[in-house]
Amino acid sequence: MKGNEAVAEGAIRAGCKGFFGYPITPSSEIAEYMARKYPKIGGIFLQAESELAAINMVYGGAATGVRVMTASSGPGISLKQEGISFIAEAELPCLIVNISRGGPGLGGIQPAQSDYFQATRGGGHGDYHIIVLAPASVQEMMDFAIDAFELADKYRIPVMIMAEGTLGQMMEPVIPRKMVTEFVDKPWATTGCRGRQPNIINTLHLTPESLEKRNIHLFSKYAEIKAKESRAETFLLDDAELVVVAFGLMARVVKKAIMEVRRKGVKAGLIRPITLWPFPEEYIKRTIKTAKIFLSVEINMGQMLEDIKLVVNGEVPVDFYGRIGVNPNPEEIAEQLLRVAEREGI
Amino acid sequence: MKVVATRPQSLTNAKFHYCPGCTHGIIHRLIAECIDELDQRENSIGICPVGCAVLAYEYFNLDMLEAAHGRAPAIATGIKRILPDRCVFTYQGDGDLASIGMGEIVHASARGEKISVIFVNNTLYGMTGGQMAPTTLIGQVTTTSPYGRTVEQAGYPIKMAELLAQNEGSAYIARTAVNTPANVVKTKKAIKKALQTQMNNKGFSMVEILSTCPTNWGLNPIDALKWLEENMIPNYPLGEFKVKEE
Amino acid sequence: MAKGRVRFHTERCKACELCVHFCPRKILGVDMDTINLLGYHPVKVNLPENCNGCGICALMCPDLVIEVERD
Ligand SMILES: Cc1ncc(C[n+]2csc(CCOP(=O)(O)OP(=O)(O)O)c2C)c(N)n1
Ligand code: SF4
Ligand code: SF4
Ligand code: SF4
Numbered sequence: 001m002k003g004n005e006a007v008a009e010g011a012i013r014a015g016c017k018g019f020f021g022y023p024i025t026p027s028s029e030i031a032e033y034m035a036r037k038y039p040k041i042g043g044i045f046l047q048a049e050s051e052l053a054a055i056n057m058v059y060g061g062a063a064t065g066v067r068v069m070t071a072s073s074g075p076g077i078s079l080k081q082e083g084i085s086f087i088a089e090a091e092l093p094c095l096i097v098n099i100s101r102g103g104p105g106l107g108g109i110q111p112a113q114s115d116y117f118q119a120t121r122g123g124g125h126g127d128y129h130i131i132v133l134a135p136a137s138v139q140e141m142m143d144f145a146i147d148a149f150e151l152a153d154k155y156r157i158p159v160m161i162m163a164e165g166t167l168g169q170m171m172e173p174v175i176p177r178k179m180v181t182e183f184v185d186k187p188w189a190t191t192g193c194r195g196r197q198p199n200i201i202n203t204l205h206l207t208p209e210s211l212e213k214r215n216i217h218l219f220s221k222y223a224e225i226k227a228k229e230s231r232a233e234t235f236l237l238d239d240a241e242l243v244v245v246a247f248g249l250m251a252r253v254v255k256k257a258i259m260e261v262r263r264k265g266v267k268a269g270l271i272r273p274i275t276l277w278p279f280p281e282e283y284i285k286r287t288i289k290t291a292k293i294f295l296s297v298e299i300n301m302g303q304m305l306e307d308i309k310l311v312v313n314g315e316v317p318v319d320f321y322g323r324i325g326v327n328p329n330p331e332e333i334a335e336q337l338l339r340v341a342e343r344e345g346i
Numbered sequence: 347m348k349v350v351a352t353r354p355q356s357l358t359n360a361k362f363h364y365c366p367g368c369t370h371g372i373i374h375r376l377i378a379e380c381i382d383e384l385d386q387r388e389n390s391i392g393i394c395p396v397g398c399a400v401l402a403y404e405y406f407n408l409d410m411l412e413a414a415h416g417r418a419p420a421i422a423t424g425i426k427r428i429l430p431d432r433c434v435f436t437y438q439g440d441g442d443l444a445s446i447g448m449g450e451i452v453h454a455s456a457r458g459e460k461i462s463v464i465f466v467n468n469t470l471y472g473m474t475g476g477q478m479a480p481t482t483l484i485g486q487v488t489t490t491s492p493y494g495r496t497v498e499q500a501g502y503p504i505k506m507a508e509l510l511a512q513n514e515g516s517a518y519i520a521r522t523a524v525n526t527p528a529n530v531v532k533t534k535k536a537i538k539k540a541l542q543t544q545m546n547n548k549g550f551s552m553v554e555i556l557s558t559c560p561t562n563w564g565l566n567p568i569d570a571l572k573w574l575e576e577n578m579i580p581n582y583p584l585g586e587f588k589v590k591e592e
Numbered sequence: 593m594a595k596g597r598v599r600f601h602t603e604r605c606k607a608c609e610l611c612v613h614f615c616p617r618k619i620l621g622v623d624m625d626t627i628n629l630l631g632y633h634p635v636k637v638n639l640p641e642n643c644n645g646c647g648i649c650a651l652m653c654p655d656l657v658i659e660v661e662r663d
Contacts, residue, residue, distance in 0.1 A: 017428065018424070018427065018428055020424060044427045044428060046423070046427060048420070048453075049449055049450070049452075049453040050449055052417065052420070052449070052450070053417070053420040053423075053449065053450050053453065054420075056413070056414065056417040056420035056421050056424065056450070057420050057421070057423050057424035057427070058424060059411075059413075059417075059420075059421050059424060060393075060411070060420065060421035060422060060423060060424025060425040060426075060428075061424035061425065061427070061428050062424075063411055063421070063424070063425060064424075064425055064428045064429050066428050068424070068428070082414055082417075083414065083417070086413075086414050190391050190409040190410070190411055190425070191391070191409065191429060191432070192388055192389045192390060192391060192408070192409055192429075192432050192433075193387070193388050193408055193409050194388040194389065195388070198406075198407060198408050198409050198410065199409050199410075200403045200404075200409075200410050200411070200412075201410070201411040201412070202403055202410075202411065202412035203412060204400060204401075204412055347597060347661040347662065347663060348661060348662055348663075349659070349660070349661055350596070350645055350646075350647040350650070350660040350661060350662050351647045351650030351651065351658065351659060351660040352659045352660075353656050353659075357656070361603075361604050361630075361655070362654070362655055362656075364654065364655075365606075366606035366607060366608040366632070367606070367608030367609075367610055367654060368654060369654055370654070371653075371654025371655050371656070372651075372652065372653075372654045375654075375656060526614075527614055527648045527651050527652060530651050530652065531651070560608075567608040567609065567610055568609060568610065568613050571610075
């Protein structure tokens, strides 16, 4: 099945009961899949008038304690940022899928990873983070949809799945996951106050004390997520002197390139961040001693690069190779790896 | 002795933060009385706006959410679609509903979303200090129309009740005022009808309520009621604009 | 004539005088000798025996100050 269909089916299997969205290429198949499926299985599909409305419908749906989601791309994700900030503050669990495209502006639907900053820095106003998962296969599109809802409920946080448009369109066989049937209690949900005190979901803090307390609370939660949920995949890392860092579909291309240059005797390896936030810092840290150089390969002008530099903190050089609008092929990456290896004497 | 007037169950004990004589308080009480009388307190979910009523979640004694500016109808939609048997209402000012939230309200109405909207029209932005709203009258002085609103510069006031009544999805649309005891009684009836429209699954309902802002109008509370009667009602006629039977 | 009784939660009163203005029997007024915690001279009933319990004062009060009972 297609990547976009896999993430939608994964969400359904995670028990997601509502989809609110606005069409945008290359994410629209997710909405179309839900529009086909939900009427048959008792879910709610609603095409909103805008991404602003869609994300606020998600706010309302999530407030009832039911699993709900939205999906979009570039300009649409930008419009959703107001709502995402509110949802993060109100601590409502939900899934936001970003089948990303290139920007800025209308940009284009060509493959890109240009929304890394937007996704990992919160994206909207205020101090906050959301969990960001970057799948690299159609199977992971399905798997991560389930993981995303589990994380969202566990930490009461919005979770984003961010994948390149190419992955959304890609066809691969998928082993279906079982339906999730156990859910955490949500005593905070606004469902009508029968038999209990009223619940309030709000994001306003009028006194400096309560505002600061709120931010401290959110950041202690983020610290826990950082400690427990940072995820990455590694490949041929043990003896690697040239450590490539790449995420999403790009990481698969890099793997092929690494195998290619290893045949030529270059000790290259890969760290593939799976959680873009929290950034898997430990994986980088552990490698600093053995690495001669880090190379960030991204389909943008160099965004994750900054996170790598923050962790490496000047101890070894960090280089960058990026394209935009095209997925570089393994040969092109291999060429770059050889260039860097030669320069660094690897 | 029989009790004629007392605090409704659907309000908490919190003191309102509104300015003296501001009719937001009357409208809060009327909504709460209607919810009590329809026995919906434990079945209701309310959504407050950004505007002077931003703290309404502290006043209603039921499940409440606070929305981003203008987005309450979208949040209400999300809730109502997931929980169709709940009584879901929004409380919104004219900046919130008729300016920044125009998209959300028009589409909620067009979809026939089974929610009830209480729309407080006081002709300006109260919370932010009295700026011009889409509902500001021609010639009216506000902090951002200091020489009086002109058509050349700012166009015409928006008549939300008339506008939304055109939508097929709107099942009950009325405009009332809270400037006299008789009009307060009528307002309560309209709010109740809006909630009943929702409970009977007929479609979207909205009551636009002409309300005062003595502070930003620069009038004492009683003169503000007179100003409402003399200036607002001629421009914003009262009545029911849509009553869908069946 | 019906007989009524009004009670005031004076700590909530903001002296807006809407009740004073609308009381058909003109028996309410602000109490210039008292200041409540909000900083206002709260309303009081000057001629309680003239109250008919119509409830109009409570109807127009924005701050839920007034409770009314009637025979
Ligand atoms: C996105 C956004 N823009 C602007 C504001 C600032 N703001 C707060 S309340 C308000 C207007 C409120 O006026 P209205 O809806 O008429 O309600 P009132 O205060 O008069 O009851 C504005 C512009 C905001 N909170 N959010
Ligand atoms: S500013 Fe105006 S609308 Fe807001 S509470 Fe005061 S009088 Fe009421
Ligand atoms: S109940 Fe009627 S008569 Fe009595 S004080 Fe109130 S308004 Fe006046
Ligand atoms: S209407 Fe209410 S707040 Fe205003 S003066 Fe009378 S009792 Fe006080």
